[in-house]
Structures are given as structure tokens and as C-alpha cells.
Amino acid sequence: MEPSVLSFKKLSDDNFKQWRFNMQMLLAERGLWGFVSPDQEDAETPPDEKATSKELNQYRKDQQRAFATIVLGLEEEQKGLVQNCKSAKEVWDVLRSTHEPASRAIAQLRQTFLSLRLEPGENAIDVGYLDT
Incomplete structure (x- = not known):
């Protein structure tokens, strides 16, 4: 069973750079980075029509785990930014566009x-x- 407590500080208004790195490492360690990765090489692709129901269920479960892992790594005041997001990738992109200066x-x-x-x-x- 994976630990439910993060070993790093949750995302707040002033720690995005460090939080992003730590969250990326956590997702990678759990085999979930592909659900948010901006690189096509690393991106997780949905199973094709030949996939078994077990493979489809595992894909959905991993997608949900990636989504939950990121959201649970946010301070309460950050969660309003992503409450309407439908995927881990969408959450990641919203947080990046909000916290990463141009x-x-x-x-x-x-x-x-x-x-x-x-x-x-x-x-x-x-x-x-x-x-x-």
C-alpha cells in the first residue's frame, strides 16, 4: 500500500517550482507520470479497441490515481483552481499556467x-x- 501522506510540502502560492519537481518524481515512482507528461514519448496512451476489460479498468484506475495524487498534493486554497478539471493532465496544465511565469x-x-x-x-x- 502506498503512503497516503506526502513526503514534501503541498503546493501553495510560493513553492511551485519545488513542488512540481517533487510531484513529477512521485508520479514517476508510482508509474503515473505518463498521464501528465508534456512529452509525447512519455505520454500514456489510452488502450486501443483490442484491449481487454482488465486493461481498460487498469488504465482508468491509474488515471484516477494520477488525478488524485496531484489534487491531494495541493493546499486547500489551490484546489479551487482545479475543481472542474476532468483529468490529471488538465489539472497539471492549469497549475502550470497559473504558477509558472511566462x-x-x-x-x-x-x-x-x-x-x-x-x-x-x-x-x-x-x-x-x-x-x-
Whole structure:
């Protein structure tokens, strides 16, 4: 039986790069990376029409395991992003497009934004984070 507790931190707003690597390794170790891999060589292909019902059931079961493994690796605030996804690949793609910046400038702005913190009783306008 596989452990139900992750051995790494769940995905939050500020740890995507490390989480992505750890989740990729976990999925690979469980033989499920092919369900989310962007590389055609690694991609899991659905069984053809000649597949037995046992093979079809195993494929569906593995698909569900990949989906569940990824979603269970998310902090609660991240789950809203993927609640309408139908497959592990769709979840992976949504998380990548949300957390992976398109450029270095965007990455720097995002990091600056995520590092902003207010003390209790402060508001964004008084501190200067927002202009009125």
C-alpha cells in the first residue's frame, strides 16, 4: 500500500517550482507520470479497441490515481483552481499556467507581490502598496 501522506510540502502560492519537481518524481515512482507528461514519448496512451476489460479498468484506475495524487498534493486554497478539471493532465496544465511565469520580469513581479505582508491593523493604502 502506498503512503497516503506526502513526503514534501503541498503546493501553495510560493513553492511551485519545488513542488512540481517533487510531484513529477512521485508520479514517476508510482508509474503515473505518463498521464501528465508534456512529452509525447512519455505520454500514456489510452488502450486501443483490442484491449481487454482488465486493461481498460487498469488504465482508468491509474488515471484516477494520477488525478488524485496531484489534487491531494495541493493546499486547500489551490484546489479551487482545479475543481472542474476532468483529468490529471488538465489539472497539471492549469497549475502550470497559473504558477509558472511566462518571463523573468513576470516571475520577479510575482515574487515581489507574494512577499508583500501587512501587519495587523495596517491597510494596503496607508502602507503605500496601493495608490488612491
